Amino acid sequence: MVVTNPAPVVIAPNTPFMPGQTWRGSYVCAQGPSGLALRMLQVTGPAVEAAFDFDVPQQSVHGSYVAAGQFDAGSGRLQLEPVRWIVRPAGYEMVGLVAQLSPDGTTLRGSITNPNCSTLEVRLAP
Secondary structure (H helix, E strand, O other): OOOOOOOOOOOOOOOOOOOOEEEEEEEOOOOEEEOOOOEEEEEOOOOEEEEEHHHHHHHHOOEEEEEEEEEEEEEEEHHHHEEEEEEEOOOOOOOOOEEEEOOOEEEEEEOOOOOOOOOOEEEEEE
């Protein structure tokens, strides 16, 4: 009988992100203030893949897509670019983000990389 070891769990050094984490908060774009949940899907070294789940309450719109990018541990900067839709509401487009990690590692503040958008802030959910 051959016993195989399961694939090792990769712990990404120097990153606050782990698969399964959710960062919750909001951002502002042309549609107005919107709820945001960044669900970490994969973290391998500096590479990060997350689900960008958004909610526009004033329009009763919900959507979700995968975004991927890099976390720079030296600067504390996270940059994500859109990859593919999970749930696409009519009339909406995917956007990227650039955010700075707070010194205590619990908050990301930054901006959405679209000229019709501005700020974002999310906190690590308990």
